[in-house]
Amino acid sequence: MALLCRNLLRSIATPLFRPNYQLTCIVARAFSTSQTACADFDPELKAKGIFGKKGPQKWLKYNDIVYPARKEGEPARPAEITHMRTNVKYSPDNMAYIATMIRGMSIDEALKQLSFHKKKGAHVISEVLLEAQEMAVRDHNVEFKSNLWVESSHATKGIVIKGVRRHAKRRFGEVRYKFCHYFVRLREGRPPKHYLPPPMTGYEKMEEYIREQRARRIAFSL
Amino acid sequence: MATCVKAVRQFTLTRGTPCMVWIPLVKHACAPLILQQQLMKKHWTIKWRKERANKYYKVNLPDFDEVRERDKFTPDEKRIWMKKEGICQPRNFTRPMYISNTNSVFEPYVPPEGDGKASSLSKEGARERFTELKEKGKSYKELRKVRQYEDNFDTTSFAELANNIYIETHNLLQDVKKNENRLLELVTEKAYPEMTFGLDHKTLHWKFVESIEPARVVHIRTNPMITNDNIYAQITVRFHSKQVLALYDRFGRLMYGSEHLVKDVIDYVVFEKHIASLYGSWRIHGKIIPKWLPPREPLLKTYRKPNLNFEEIDNAEEKEKTDKKEEEEEKDEINEAIEKQKKKYNVEIV
Numbered sequence: 001m002a003l004l005c006r007n008l009l010r011s012i013a014t015p016l017f018r019p020n021y022q023l024t025c026i027v028a029r030a031f032s033t034s035q036t037a038c039a040d041f042d043p044e045l046k047a048k049g050i051f052g053k054k055g056p057q058k059w060l061k062y063n064d065i066v067y068p069a070r071k072e073g074e075p076a077r078p079a080e081i082t083h084m085r086t087n088v089k090y091s092p093d094n095m096a097y098i099a100t101m102i103r104g105m106s107i108d109e110a111l112k113q114l115s116f117h118k119k120k121g122a123h124v125i126s127e128v129l130l131e132a133q134e135m136a137v138r139d140h141n142v143e144f145k146s147n148l149w150v151e152s153s154h155a156t157k158g159i160v161i162k163g164v165r166r167h168a169k170r171r172f173g174e175v176r177y178k179f180c181h182y183f184v185r186l187r188e189g190r191p192p193k194h195y196l197p198p199p200m201t202g203y204e205k206m207e208e209y210i211r212e213q214r215a216r217r218i219a220f221s222l
Numbered sequence: 223m224a225t226c227v228k229a230v231r232q233f234t235l236t237r238g239t240p241c242m243v244w245i246p247l248v249k250h251a252c253a254p255l256i257l258q259q260q261l262m263k264k265h266w267t268i269k270w271r272k273e274r275a276n277k278y279y280k281v282n283l284p285d286f287d288e289v290r291e292r293d294k295f296t297p298d299e300k301r302i303w304m305k306k307e308g309i310c311q312p313r314n315f316t317r318p319m320y321i322s323n324t325n326s327v328f329e330p331y332v333p334p335e336g337d338g339k340a341s342s343l344s345k346e347g348a349r350e351r352f353t354e355l356k357e358k359g360k361s362y363k364e365l366r367k368v369r370q371y372e373d374n375f376d377t378t379s380f381a382e383l384a385n386n387i388y389i390e391t392h393n394l395l396q397d398v399k400k401n402e403n404r405l406l407e408l409v410t411e412k413a414y415p416e417m418t419f420g421l422d423h424k425t426l427h428w429k430f431v432e433s434i435e436p437a438r439v440v441h442i443r444t445n446p447m448i449t450n451d452n453i454y455a456q457i458t459v460r461f462h463s464k465q466v467l468a469l470y471d472r473f474g475r476l477m478y479g480s481e482h483l484v485k486d487v488i489d490y491v492v493f494e495k496h497i498a499s500l501y502g503s504w505r506i507h508g509k510i511i512p513k514w515l516p517p518r519e520p521l522l523k524t525y526r527k528p529n530l531n532f533e534e535i536d537n538a539e540e541k542e543k544t545d546k547k548e549e550e551e552e553k554d555e556i557n558e559a560i561e562k563q564k565k566k567y568n569v570e571i572v
Binding site for chain 1: 423425468474477
């Protein structure tokens with residue numbers, strides 16, 4: 001009887017003496033805290049860990065500038081709103097074409113033109129514009145939402161992930177999966193007549209020609 | 223013509239873009255198709271499509287769109303999403319607690335309507351006087367309690383101190399970022415966010431012109447927290463003064479008020495002190511806004527009203543009513559059935 005008891009006791013006590021016993025693992029898991037588990041499984045944190053970049057930071061800080069109060073009689077300063085979208089899965093090269101297209105347009109015109117554009121980038125840009133417009137009215141004291149124009153609009157390179165593709169004869173090539181950032185600044189008021197410098201008149205062309213001719217340097221002269 | 227086709231081929235192959243000017247020169251109808259296929263550099267049957275796709279190693283690209291969507295989640299949605307993903311929510315059991323001030327105004331002062339101008343012969347006036355007397359009696363009691371902790375506490379000298387605090391805080395509010403530390407010495411942690419809300423992107427111009435009536439104490443209350451001797455005191459002070467207020471938006475454009483308009487202002491401001499503490503100080507704790515206050519001047523800007531669909535609201539109300547009716551009917555039916563059963567069993571038992 002005593003022997004049986006001793007054996008029983010030993011079998012119960014074994015997990016306590018053997019560190020690699022399965023039971024100890026289970027006990028340990030029961031005591032694990034949630035905080036560490038959180039860090040492991042949060043995809044956002046993971047993404048940050050992989051790429052280690054915060055992305056563009058300065059562009060939205062234009063929205064925090066507070067200009068001094070205008071004195072009476074001075075013309076009112078037109079409102080300006082900056083907005084951006086980071087890391088869009090789209091090539092910055094393609095995005096640049098669409099971004100340049102809407103420069104200097106009124107917001108309604110820009111949205112209309114983008115709606116007729118076939119590319120994916122156009123859809124992304126129109127989304128950003130609508131967001132910026134809503135922000136302008138909600139947060140930046142803009143009175144009429146149509147009274148805005150696109151002052152600047154550009155795209156830059158975001159993160160680039162490199163992939164591999166197979167070629168013949170055991171060769172390999174590199175594939176670049178590109179992401180892009182898009183930035184826009186809206187200004188209150190009507191769009192300017194000439195966003196880019198206007199084409200030169202005949203008289204101006206002649207003047208410039210004469211200036212060029214006079215500015216020539218004749219070699220080996222006095 | 224054959225040379226021509228050759229030229230087209232070479233051109234397209236080297237440049238990589240089809241040239242529409244060249245194509246009409248080609249005699250055969252199928253030539254452009256062939257050209258296209260040569261441009262694509264793909265086999266013409268779709269049979270090899272899968273094999274072609276297999277040349278690329280699969281890469282798991284991060285989905286930033288999803289992350290962006292997630293940023294817009296409400297706390298509830300976020301909780302649901304985390305549960306679905308099997309992520310534990312970080313739980314913080316150590317919540318910060320301020321015990322240097324209370325989080326409310328206890329037994330707030332009720333200012334008499336029209337600043338107590340109603341005649342004491344009228345019904346309203348008589349009632350006002352009566353409540354005033356009652357409140358005053360209570361305030362005296364509380365004043366004695368304050369004096370236990372504060373030696374030589376005097377309401378008139380306190381009113382002066384309150385006036386100074388009132389003017390200094392409003393002056394400092396013109397630049398919150400710069401004066402944050404000083405402001406927190408003059409304002410409690412409860413009142414600070416209320417006073418500075420939205421001022422970080424605006425310019426505030428405030429000027430105290432003169433006081434029309436000297437500030438006076440109208441209401442005193444004390445309240446213990448946790449233990450009986452841990453007492454907080456709140457004193458309401460009435461200010462009647464002339465002030466100038468102008469609020470400019472981020473671009474320096476006038477939003478509210480005027481730089482030249484001097485206005486008479488009556489303010490009921492609550493001051494609080496942790497009198498049980500050695501280091502307590504009188505700070506602005508809140509403001510009493512009477513119910514009878516006329517509506518404020520509208521903003522200078524025109525803006526769109528939120529799109530409220532009244533039909534939907536009405537329909538929802540009606541629906542609720544009908545639902546309730548249906549529920550009641552159902553209940554009645556059930557009750558009837560139960561009674562029937564009872565009767566049935568009674569009959570059987572009997």
